[in-house]
Amino acid sequence: MGEAIVVTSGKGGVGKTTSTANIGTALALLGKKVCLVDTDIGLRNLDVVMGLDNRIIFDIVDIATGNCRIEQALIKDKRFDQLYMIAAAQTKDKLALSTSAMQAIVHKLKMDFDYVLIDCPAGIEHGFRVAITGADQAIVVTTPEQAAVRDADRVIGLLEAEKIPPAKLIINRIRPHMVKNGEMLDIDDIISVLSLDLLGIVPDDEQVIKNANQGEPTVVKPDSKASQAYRNIARRIIGDPVPLMNLQEQSGFFKRMKKMMGLG
Amino acid sequence: MLTNTALEPAGQDYVTIKGIKNGLVFKLADDVHFDKVLDALTAKLGNGSSPFSSGAKVTAFVDYGNRVLTPEIQDAVEKAFLAVGEIQVKVYQESMVEDEPVPHKLLPKAPYVYKGTVRSGQMVEHDGDVIIIGNVNPGAHIVASGDIYVFGRLRGYVHAGASGNVRAIVAAAYFEPIQVRIATVIRRSPEAYAHPAEMEFAHLEGDQMAVEKMSFLQHFQTLIMSDKAVI
Numbered sequence: 001m002g003e004a005i006v007v008t009s010g011k012g013g014v015g016k017t018t019s020t021a022n023i024g025t026a027l028a029l030l031g032k033k034v035c036l037v038d039t040d041i042g043l044r045n046l047d048v049v050m051g052l053d054n055r056i057i058f059d060i061v062d063i064a065t066g067n068c069r070i071e072q073a074l075i076k077d078k079r080f081d082q083l084y085m086i087a088a089a090q091t092k093d094k095l096a097l098s099t100s101a102m103q104a105i106v107h108k109l110k111m112d113f114d115y116v117l118i119d120c121p122a123g124i125e126h127g128f129r130v131a132i133t134g135a136d137q138a139i140v141v142t143t144p145e146q147a148a149v150r151d152a153d154r155v156i157g158l159l160e161a162e163k164i165p166p167a168k169l170i171i172n173r174i175r176p177h178m179v180k181n182g183e184m185l186d187i188d189d190i191i192s193v194l195s196l197d198l199l200g201i202v203p204d205d206e207q208v209i210k211n212a213n214q215g216e217p218t219v220v221k222p223d224s225k226a227s228q229a230y231r232n233i234a235r236r237i238i239g240d241p242v243p244l245m246n247l248q249e250q251s252g253f254f255k256r257m258k259k260m261m262g263l264g
Numbered sequence: 265m266l267t268n269t270a271l272e273p274a275g276q277d278y279v280t281i282k283g284i285k286n287g288l289v290f291k292l293a294d295d296v297h298f299d300k301v302l303d304a305l306t307a308k309l310g311n312g313s314s315p316f317s318s319g320a321k322v323t324a325f326v327d328y329g330n331r332v333l334t335p336e337i338q339d340a341v342e343k344a345f346l347a348v349g350e351i352q353v354k355v356y357q358e359s360m361v362e363d364e365p366v367p368h369k370l371l372p373k374a375p376y377v378y379k380g381t382v383r384s385g386q387m388v389e390h391d392g393d394v395i396i397i398g399n400v401n402p403g404a405h406i407v408a409s410g411d412i413y414v415f416g417r418l419r420g421y422v423h424a425g426a427s428g429n430v431r432a433i434v435a436a437a438y439f440e441p442i443q444v445r446i447a448t449v450i451r452r453s454p455e456a457y458a459h460p461a462e463m464e465f466a467h468l469e470g471d472q473m474a475v476e477k478m479s480f481l482q483h484f485q486t487l488i489m490s491d492k493a494v495i
Binding site: 035043151153154157158160167192193194195 | 344381382384385386399401403417419
């Protein structure tokens, strides 16, 4: 029996889909059998980030309505044999998927996969409620911005109310030089507000945007900093005690910045 | 004349009228034939001194006692009232004559203790004092009719003395609220404020809000007590 993990944030645009794609791919890299599920019905884009948009035949609403079997809607990744995804429907709206249907789908997927990663839509309405049902764990993604942290806090409260075990936190798009200058929220500040365990921090990396546009998750390119961050997160998920990248990553980054400025 | 006065009290006994907060209770005797009661009721309502003659809108609650309530009886009673005017007729229930609510300051309520983080969008509301053992995050709301004590970081919205108690206070280990209300006074947190490493509390001085170190609380309460003596 696998584990279902929902990736959520409350606020839109903080990197839920990018994180889902990258963590899923990183888990597949570690030899796990992974299924990514896009629940952002009407605004699907996990398939685009994964570069699988041209392979969609059936989607999650087709499974829910009985149009097809789960196996038919599973899209196999073009890079990894162990990686699959289920796309969201683009022409329906959020109400097309009920919590009970979602629960049944997730339960069935958990039988076949080690990890089921659920990409949650932004917001806290029906789509959010559907995405979190059936999840055993939650990952909350936030960025070092007040608005994102506040939305994350709201979502954590809702997850607690749904009796989902304490979520793990990913702080995305950190710009170390801005944090250093006090222009961006500090990691410790964010953790002190949200009081969650930190699963990882991901530096802001232009490579991520470039790769997402090419339909290629960043983790497949081992050279970028963000790629390393996502690989570490995946290792922590499978229980590997990767030393807390928090400080290490930061110091590494600072060193690089200093070198760039000729100080190192 | 004599016969009339002798008869009337007996007839009036069948119907007793009592005023309650939201209307009038008509208690109908349940130990005589209903026709007699109905006659007495009609007589009372037709009487010039009927409570409805003033034209004021009053709800009539009819207490049938132990009488078995049939639709015919209920219908006849309603008709008797409607003959007088547009009167709302309801069947009387015990709960309608509850005593006036006692002002809450006479009833010291147990404080509500919340352990854990109060997150954005969450609300803790209590009639009495509220004690939070944990942080109150931005976007969280605490509303209390009494005082609010936060043993942690206060960064949310708080409203103490919500039912009008101007003597309520808001205290926090780390006092950085977005907004504080005490009774009807609202204060925003100053943009730049050097927080002392000490617990603080907010209270009202007239219609101004003041924030003091916790060591001032005892003095503040003495002031309140002397204030009370004047009132």
